[in-house]
Amino acid sequence: MPLSLATLSMVASPVSVPEGLKILERDDYCCKYCGLDGRASFENALVMRVDFVHPRARKGKKDPSNLVACCSPCNTIKGTKVYGSFEEAKSFVLKHREDLRKAWQSRTARQSSKPATA
Secondary structure, three states, X not given: OOEEOOOOEEOOOOOOHHHHHHHHXXXXXXXXXXXXEXXXXXXXXXXXXEEEOOOHHHOOOOOHHXXXXXXXXXXXXXXXOOOOOHHHHHHHHHHHHHHHHHHHHHHHHHHHHOOOOO
Protein backbone atom coordinates (compact mmCIF):
# COMPACT_ATOMS: atom_id res chain seq x y z
CA MET A 1 0.00 0.00 0.00
CA PRO A 2 1.60 3.34 -1.04
CA LEU A 3 2.12 6.29 1.28
CA SER A 4 0.37 9.60 0.47
CA LEU A 5 2.91 12.39 0.86
CA ALA A 6 0.08 14.92 1.19
CA THR A 7 -1.41 13.31 4.28
CA LEU A 8 1.42 11.01 5.39
CA SER A 9 -1.04 8.15 5.56
CA MET A 10 -1.41 4.85 3.77
CA VAL A 11 -3.79 4.88 0.81
CA ALA A 12 -5.35 2.03 -1.15
CA SER A 13 -3.78 1.05 -4.46
CA PRO A 14 -5.18 2.61 -7.63
CA VAL A 15 -7.55 0.48 -9.67
CA SER A 16 -6.13 -2.26 -11.86
CA VAL A 17 -6.62 -2.17 -15.63
CA PRO A 18 -9.43 -4.77 -15.54
CA GLU A 19 -11.17 -2.88 -12.70
CA GLY A 20 -10.80 0.41 -14.56
CA LEU A 21 -12.19 -1.04 -17.77
CA LYS A 22 -15.25 -2.27 -15.88
CA ILE A 23 -15.89 1.25 -14.55
CA LEU A 24 -15.36 2.84 -17.99
CA GLU A 25 -17.70 0.30 -19.57
CA ARG A 26 -20.30 0.81 -16.84
CA ASP A 27 -20.18 4.57 -17.48
CA ASP A 28 -20.17 4.09 -21.28
CA TYR A 29 -16.73 5.74 -21.56
CA CYS A 30 -18.26 9.17 -20.78
CA CYS A 31 -16.84 11.59 -18.21
CA LYS A 32 -19.36 11.77 -15.38
CA TYR A 33 -18.40 15.41 -14.74
CA CYS A 34 -18.41 17.11 -18.17
CA GLY A 35 -19.89 14.42 -20.42
CA LEU A 36 -16.87 14.04 -22.70
CA ASP A 37 -17.46 10.97 -24.87
CA GLY A 38 -14.36 8.80 -24.69
CA ARG A 39 -15.50 6.87 -27.75
CA ALA A 40 -15.98 9.92 -30.00
CA SER A 41 -12.33 10.15 -31.00
CA PHE A 42 -8.93 8.66 -30.35
CA GLU A 43 -7.89 11.89 -28.60
CA ASN A 44 -10.88 11.65 -26.26
CA ALA A 45 -10.06 8.02 -25.49
CA LEU A 46 -6.51 9.02 -24.51
CA VAL A 47 -7.72 11.35 -21.76
CA MET A 48 -10.20 9.00 -20.08
CA ARG A 49 -9.42 7.89 -16.53
CA VAL A 50 -11.17 6.46 -13.49
CA ASP A 51 -11.73 8.94 -10.68
CA PHE A 52 -12.16 8.28 -6.98
CA VAL A 53 -15.16 10.48 -6.09
CA HIS A 54 -13.95 10.53 -2.50
CA PRO A 55 -10.19 10.82 -3.22
CA ARG A 56 -7.75 8.06 -2.37
CA ALA A 57 -5.56 10.70 -0.75
CA ARG A 58 -8.44 11.32 1.67
CA LYS A 59 -8.99 7.62 2.39
CA GLY A 60 -11.52 7.06 -0.40
CA LYS A 61 -12.28 3.38 -0.94
CA LYS A 62 -11.61 1.40 -4.10
CA ASP A 63 -15.25 0.46 -4.44
CA PRO A 64 -17.33 0.72 -7.65
CA SER A 65 -19.73 3.09 -5.87
CA ASN A 66 -16.80 5.50 -5.33
CA LEU A 67 -15.39 5.22 -8.86
CA VAL A 68 -16.51 7.03 -12.01
CA ALA A 69 -15.28 7.50 -15.56
CA CYS A 70 -13.55 10.86 -15.79
CA CYS A 71 -11.48 12.81 -18.32
CA SER A 72 -8.03 14.01 -17.26
CA PRO A 73 -8.96 17.73 -17.24
CA CYS A 74 -11.92 17.14 -14.90
CA ASN A 75 -9.79 14.85 -12.73
CA THR A 76 -7.13 17.56 -12.42
CA ILE A 77 -9.68 20.28 -11.66
CA LYS A 78 -11.44 18.16 -9.02
CA GLY A 79 -8.16 17.39 -7.31
CA THR A 80 -8.08 15.76 -3.89
CA LYS A 81 -10.66 18.00 -2.23
CA VAL A 82 -13.50 16.20 -0.45
CA TYR A 83 -16.98 17.28 -1.52
CA GLY A 84 -20.28 16.71 0.26
CA SER A 85 -21.63 14.73 -2.68
CA PHE A 86 -20.87 13.75 -6.25
CA GLU A 87 -23.25 16.48 -7.44
CA GLU A 88 -21.30 19.09 -5.44
CA ALA A 89 -18.04 17.89 -7.00
CA LYS A 90 -19.59 17.95 -10.48
CA SER A 91 -20.90 21.48 -9.95
CA PHE A 92 -17.45 22.66 -8.81
CA VAL A 93 -15.70 21.02 -11.77
CA LEU A 94 -18.12 22.43 -14.35
CA LYS A 95 -17.96 25.96 -12.91
CA HIS A 96 -14.17 25.88 -12.73
CA ARG A 97 -13.94 24.53 -16.32
CA GLU A 98 -16.12 27.43 -17.50
CA ASP A 99 -14.01 29.97 -15.58
CA LEU A 100 -10.84 28.52 -17.11
CA ARG A 101 -12.42 28.56 -20.59
CA LYS A 102 -13.38 32.24 -20.26
CA ALA A 103 -9.89 33.17 -19.05
CA TRP A 104 -8.31 31.24 -21.93
CA GLN A 105 -10.63 32.87 -24.47
CA SER A 106 -9.84 36.29 -23.08
CA ARG A 107 -6.08 35.71 -23.28
CA THR A 108 -6.16 34.21 -26.76
CA ALA A 109 -8.46 36.97 -28.07
CA ARG A 110 -6.03 39.64 -26.83
CA GLN A 111 -3.07 37.83 -28.36
CA SER A 112 -4.73 37.43 -31.76
CA SER A 113 -5.70 41.11 -31.86
CA LYS A 114 -2.10 42.31 -31.38
CA PRO A 115 -0.38 43.44 -34.57
CA ALA A 116 2.31 41.10 -35.87
CA THR A 117 5.87 42.30 -35.43
CA ALA A 118 8.59 41.72 -37.97
